[in-house]
Amino acid sequence: xxxxNTLRDHGQRYRPRMACLKKTEKVLLEMQDPKTGVRSxxxxxxxxxxPHAITGEDIIAWLADRFQVDTQEAxxxxxMLVALGYIYPLQDxxxxxxxxxxxxxxxxxxxxxxxxxxPVEDTDYAIYLAKRNIRKKGILELHxxxxxxxxxxxxxxxxxxxxxxxxxxxxxxxxxxxxxxxVFDCQERAYWVVHRPPPGTVSAMDYGLxxxxxxxxxxxxxxxxxxxxxxxxxxxxxRPRVKSSxxxxxxxxxxxxxxxxxxxxxxxxxxxxxxxxxxTYWNLNMPCVEIPTKMRVERWTFSFAELLSDPRGRDDFRxxxxxxxxxxxLAFWEGCEDLKWGEAATIKEKAEHIYxxxxxxxxxxxxxxxxKTMEVTVKGLKHPHRYVLDPAQTHIYMLMKKDSxxxxxxxxxxxxxxxxxxxPEEHNFSVAQLEQNAKKRRPSLSPIILRQMEKEQxxxxxxxxxxxxxxxxxxxxxxLAVYSGITDFPxxxxxxxxxxxxxxxxxxxxxxxxxxxxSASERRVEAGGGEGEGNPAARAPVCGNVSKSRMALSxxxxxxxxxxxxxxFASLSPKCHSxxxxxxxxxxxxxxxxxxxxxxxxxxxxxxKVDIPPECRIYPIESEDEEEESRSASRGGVGAKEIICPWExxxxxxxxx
Amino acid sequence: xxxxxxxxxxxxxxxADKALVxxxxxxxxxxxxxxxxxxxxxxxxxxxxxxxxxxxxxxTREKAQMLxxxxxxxxxxxxRNKRLPEVQRKEMEIHWVAFSSSLELLHVDMCKxxxxxxxxxxxxxxxLVKTGIQGGGSEVAARALSLPDLNQAQSPTLPAGLExxxxxxxxxxxxxxxxxxxxMEMKVNVMRWMVxxxxxxxxxxxxxxxxxxxxxxxxDEEQPGHQPLCQRSQIFxxxxxxxxxxxxxxxxxxxxxxx
Numbered sequence: 011x012x013x014x015n016t017l018r019d020h021g022q023r024y025r026p027r028m029a030c031l032k033k034t035e036k037v038l039l040e041m042q043d044p045k046t047g048v049r050s051x052x053x054x055x056x057x058x059x060x061p062h063a064i065t066g067e068d069i070i071a072w073l074a075d076r077f078q079v080d081t082q083e084a085x086x087x088x089x090m091l092v093a094l095g096y097i098y099p100l101q102d103x104x105x106x107x108x109x110x111x112x113x114x115x116x117x118x119x120x121x122x123x124x125x126x127x128x129p130v131e132d133t134d135y136a137i138y139l140a141k142r143n144i145r146k147k148g149i150l151e152l153h154x155x156x157x158x159x160x161x162x163x164x165x166x167x168x169x170x171x172x173x174x175x176x177x178x179x180x181x182x183x184x185x186x187x188x189x190x191x192x193v194f195d196c197q198e199r200a201y202w203v204v205h206r207p208p209p210g211t212v213s214a215m216d217y218g219l220x221x222x223x224x225x226x227x228x229x230x231x232x233x234x235x236x237x238x239x240x241x242x243x244x245x246x247x248x249r250p251r252v253k254s255s256x257x258x259x260x261x262x263x264x265x266x267x268x269x270x271x272x273x274x275x276x277x278x279x280x281x282x283x284x285x286x287x288x289x290t291y292w293n294l295n296m297p298c299v300e301i302p303t304k305m306r307v308e309r310w311t312f313s314f315a316e317l318l319s320d321p322r323g324r325d326d327f328r329x330x331x332x333x334x335x336x337x338x339x340l341a342f343w344e345g346c347e348d349l350k351w352g353e354a355a356t357i358k359e360k361a362e363h364i365y366x367x368x369x370x371x372x373x374x375x376x377x378x379x380x381x382k383t384m385e386v387t388v389k390g391l392k393h394p395h396r397y398v399l400d401p402a403q404t405h406i407y408m409l410m411k412k413d414s415x416x417x418x419x420x421x422x423x424x425x426x427x428x429x430x431x432x433x434p435e436e437h438n439f440s441v442a443q444l445e446q447n448a449k450k451r452r453p454s455l456s457p458i459i460l461r462q463m464e465k466e467q468x469x470x471x472x473x474x475x476x477x478x479x480x481x482x483x484x485x486x487x488x489x490l491a492v493y494s495g496i497t498d499f500p501x502x503x504x505x506x507x508x509x510x511x512x513x514x515x516x517x518x519x520x521x522x523x524x525x526x527x528x529s530a531s532e533r534r535v536e537a538g539g540g541e542g543e544g545n546p547a548a549r550a551p552v553c554g555n556v557s558k559s560r561m562a563l564s565x566x567x568x569x570x571x572x573x574x575x576x577x578x579f580a581s582l583s584p585k586c587h588s589x590x591x592x593x594x595x596x597x598x599x600x601x602x603x604x605x606x607x608x609x610x611x612x613x614x615x616x617x618x619k620v621d622i623p624p625e626c627r628i629y630p631i632e633s634e635d636e637e638e639e640s641r642s643a644s645r646g647g648v649g650a651k652e653i654i655c656p657w658e659x660x661x662x663x664x665x666x667x
Numbered sequence: 668x669x670x671x672x673x674x675x676x677x678x679x680x681x682x683a684d685k686a687l688v689x690x691x692x693x694x695x696x697x698x699x700x701x702x703x704x705x706x707x708x709x710x711x712x713x714x715x716x717x718x719x720x721x722x723x724x725x726x727t728r729e730k731a732q733m734l735x736x737x738x739x740x741x742x743x744x745x746x747r748n749k750r751l752p753e754v755q756r757k758e759m760e761i762h763w764v765a766f767s768s769s770l771e772l773l774h775v776d777m778c779k780x781x782x783x784x785x786x787x788x789x790x791x792x793x794x795l796v797k798t799g800i801q802g803g804g805s806e807v808a809a810r811a812l813s814l815p816d817l818n819q820a821q822s823p824t825l826p827a828g829l830e831x832x833x834x835x836x837x838x839x840x841x842x843x844x845x846x847x848x849x850x851m852e853m854k855v856n857v858m859r860w861m862v863x864x865x866x867x868x869x870x871x872x873x874x875x876x877x878x879x880x881x882x883x884x885x886x887d888e889e890q891p892g893h894q895p896l897c898q899r900s901q902i903f904x905x906x907x908x909x910x911x912x913x914x915x916x917x918x919x920x921x922x923x924x925x926x
Binding site for chain 1: 695698699701702703705706708709710711712713714761764765768769771772775778779782783786787793794795796797798799800801802804806807809810811859860861862863864865866867
């Protein structure tokens with residue numbers, strides 16, 4: 011049986027379950043026992059006496075005895091009983107705490123208990139205020155006055171009823187004996203102090219938002235209900251289980267590791283701001299602080315996740331990776347996080363951007379993931395959603411964790427950070443100083459400002475990205491740096507190329523497959539490549555699946571890279587109809603190689619358009635159509651490469667959407 | 668047809684007026700009964716909970732339901748009458764709102780009584796909450812039932828078996844009220860936001876003496892620290908007065924005696 015709610019709004023209007031209420035009620039009933047319960051005494055007023063008053067100290071003593079706890083805890087428990095409204099104070103009725111002296115309290119009648127399924131109605135409050143108004147001849151407290159006016163406005167249609175009901179209740183109360191009337195008034199007043207607390211007080215009945223479903227109602231046993239139970243139990247059975255020794259061992263290890271870092275359990279340097287009102291601790295541990303604290307740096311060594319989740323740690327790690335030229339891993343990981351947690355409207359473009367920057371062949375910051383993951387990812391990217399890059403992200407994360415993290419901890423970057431980390435001294439505030447601090451409390455920065463700062467930081471970082479990590483497949487474009495925002499061409503490309511050559515992917519990937527294959531056109535490419543060597547604007551024809559190899563370089567740069575383009579192209583020449591199984595499209599790159607096969611328009615897997623502007627320009631990444639491709643192809647010369655996502659290429663070709 | 672209308676209108680208005688007056692009386696009495704029921708309900712589970720109280724509750728409840736049924740029939744029939752003039756309709760709507768609100772309050776109280784009655788059976792008095800109430804609700808029940816004096820000579824002792832029957836009847840009644848409220852909403856469409864009440868925002872204070880006494884009591888309550896002192900000072904003053912009177916009396920006797 012539920013209380014009918016008069017709002018009929020079908021919205022969130024159910025009080026959430028408050029488990030403490032049922033338990034408190036049991037305790038209350040125990041307290042009533044004439045033999046073992048709390049001792050009661052009569053309250054003497056001028057005219058009469060009212061029985062069943064209990065003193066604060068009696069309550070606390072009883073609680074301490076019943077639950078075998080110390081006085082302080084019993085006092086807290088007693089205060090909770092008062093705050094919830096099961097016991098009300100007779101003196102100082104607005105402060106809902108228990109005082110361990112002879113101040114008097116009384117039990118609240120069960121009608122006014124805050125039991126779970128009885129919501130507190132505004133109508134009742136309006137009636138109560140009207141009654142108080144009658145009694146006190148129009149003098150209500152300020153907040154009550156405000157409530158009254160507000161209710162009058164919102165429940166205007168019922169106002170006649172409310173006033174009448176208030177009068178009738180008042181008259182009915184007069185029929186009772188005086189002491190009973192007093193007691194009833196006290197009870198009602200206490201009830202409303204709990205449920206409509208005066209402003210500035212904290213209410214124990216503050217339960218947050220209302221719920222959509224009624225926690226007290228029985229769920230109808232429909233087939234759906236049973237199906238849900240079945241699914242739940244099946245999943246529980248299928249869940250992987252861990253031996254308790256293992257899981258408990260892990261818990262113990264966790265507790266041991268983090269014990270000193272927990273401000274609740276250990277002292278926090280310089281001082282805990284919540285205790286001393288001194289914000290030095292927060293200032294020293296800002297997300298983007300120059301010099302971190304020793305404790306913070308120590309936390310980075312606990313696990314890779316800790317390092318990444320701390321922005322300062324991530325910065326440090328990024329610096330290390332930059333020195334190691336594997337920063338694209340972290341950048342990719344961050345891009346994936348951004349995709350996962352960002353807005354839904356931007357998912358598509360973010361996914362495209364990430365693909366073009368990290369995953370596609372010839373991508374400026376190509377990451378090394380295995381073929382299967384790459385396949386799955388690219389397939390998923392046709393219909394991007396939040397978690398489409400999850401497999402790749404996990405792969406990269408594990409890569410970083412197993413490989414880079416260990417080296418980071420031994421690296422000079424980290425050692426330097428550790429050396430520079432500060433260990434602040436503990437504050438020793440006197441009582442007077444603590445009071446001073448409390449007075450000087452100021453609110454922290456608004457979250458809007460913080461978010462803006464974060465955004466600026468991110469933009470600055472994006473602008474500063476230094477793409478030094480070029481893989482051997484990447485176009486060594488002179489303007490690659492322009493794309494990323496820096497105009498100086500990374501001169502360290504020599505070493506990366508060598509190192510990258512050494513990094514043969516362990517698992518077969520379309521690229522490696524492509525590498526191994528040759529084709530007739532490639533031989534031509536070779537020839538063309540030889541020709542093109544001397545021609546700074548030379549280009550090799552691109553054949554379907556391999557794009558990066560076709561980038562023409564200036565001879566100087568080629569030599570710098572330490573490998574001849576011819577051999578490179580040869581080794582990287584693709585099989586035209588390989589992994590993707592789609593026909594390739596050959597792009598005529600330079601006009602002096604007309605013998606190349608004409609471009610085929612059937613569905614491509616990869617398509618690299620080589621655009622060779624002689625001058626510096628911003629790297630355009632946008633999907634081009636064939637017209638542009640051919641146009642730019644005819645231009646010739648070394649220049650920026652435009653990566654087209656496979657799903658985009660399908661559009662102009664197949665005419666599908 | 669104005670003439671016909673007028674005639675019908677006149678008849679209508681006359682009967683409607685009478686109906687209005689009747690209904691107002693009925694609704695007022697329902698409000699009164701609901702108020703009394705609330706007072707009685709607040710005693711359930713407390714130290715004065717007894718079979719007598721439960722019986723009073725039952726009687727009050729039955730009266731309320733009887734009134735509710737009558738009012739509902741009246742109001743429904745009148746409000747569905749399309750030819751009701753506007754003024755009367757507005758009045759009826761106000762009554763309607765009052766009626767539905769009273770029913771809802773009654774429903775809430777009945778549910779609470781049912782639930783508490785479940786937990787605190789009047790047989791086991793150990794666990795009854797010591798609320799400080801001393802008297803029963805007989806006077807309130809008498810007011811509710813409009814009886815000058817509730818004859819408490821025959822204390823209704825329900826045999827144990829009937830208690831469960833009592834519970835089932837209560838359940839039925841609660842669901843009945845439920846249905847009634849639902850029914851009402853279905854049958855008559857009263858737009859609550861269109862209803863404008865007559866009454867003042869603040870209820871006029873009733874007779875001053877009672878409020879004064881209550882105020883006195885509450886003042887006393889709020890400063891109990893002073894109580895012993897007051898009592899002692901009062902006793903002291905009384906003693907002093909007594910002593911002075913005594914002295915005056917002895918002096919006068921002496922004067923009379925010696926003069």
